[in-house]
Structure formats: structure tokens, C-alpha cells
Amino acid sequence: MTYSEQRKFERADALNFLAYSCVDEKDGINTQQGIGRTLNISEGGVLLETDRPLDSTQTIFLTIALKDACPVLNQYLESFYKEPPL
Numbered sequence: 570m571t572y573s574e575q576r577k578f579e580r581a582d583a584l585n586f587l588a589y590s591c592v593d594e595k596d597g598i599n600t601q602q603g604i605g606r607t608l609n610i611s612e613g614g615v616l617l618e619t620d621r622p623l624d625s626t627q628t629i630f631l632t633i634a635l636k637d638a639c640p641v642l643n644q645y646l647e648s649f650y651k652e653p654p655l
Contacts, residue, residue, distance in 0.1 A: 578611040585610075586634045589619065591627040600627060607633060 584606055591601040605619035615631075623629060 576611065576613070578613040580609040580611040580616070583607050583610045587617065588632045589617075589623070590630045591624055592630065594628055600624070 587605050587607060589601075589603055589605065590599050592598065593600050601621070601624070603620045605617050608616040608618055610616075615633075617623075617631075
């Protein structure tokens with residue numbers, strides 16, 4: 570069986586450092602900050618690897634270390650967390 574890519578936008582492998590902040594939309598309080606990296610990026614989204622799980626009910630602000638400036642506006646959809654090896 571052949572796998573067919575179903576994504577609207579092609580993804581490019583991209584390892585870039587990032588910093589993130591999670592903000593509660595109700596009261597505007599910054600509830601969590603951390604670091605991570607991108608694994609891949611497309612016009613429609615970014616796959617992140619972070620230092621701890623992210624809360625999908627909060628707004629997440631990213632600062633990604635890219636070569637050039639790149640405005641980003643996206644909606645958080647899903648998060649995966651993988652426990653670091655011991």
C-alpha cells in the first residue's frame with residue numbers, strides 16, 4: 570500500500586531553536602514559558618518539540634530563530650509530548 574500525503578501545504582524539515590509563552594485568554598496571564606525547536610514547517614503550520622507539554626486551551630506565542638523575519642499567525646490544533654529518555 571502506498572502512502573499518499575494529504576496535507577494542503579508541503580512540509581519542509583527545519584531545525585530551528587524557539588522560545589514559547591502560553592497565555593490564558595481569559596485573564597491574559599502568562600502561565601508557562603519554555604524552549605524547544607521546530608521539526609518541520611509549512612505554510613499551514615509548524616511541528617514543535619518542546620521541553621514540556623503545551624496546553625491547547627491557551628494562546629501560544631512563538632519566537633523562532635529563523636534567518637529572515639517571517640510573520641506567523643496560526644491556531645493551535647494538537648500537541649504531542651514525548652517523555653525524555655533517562
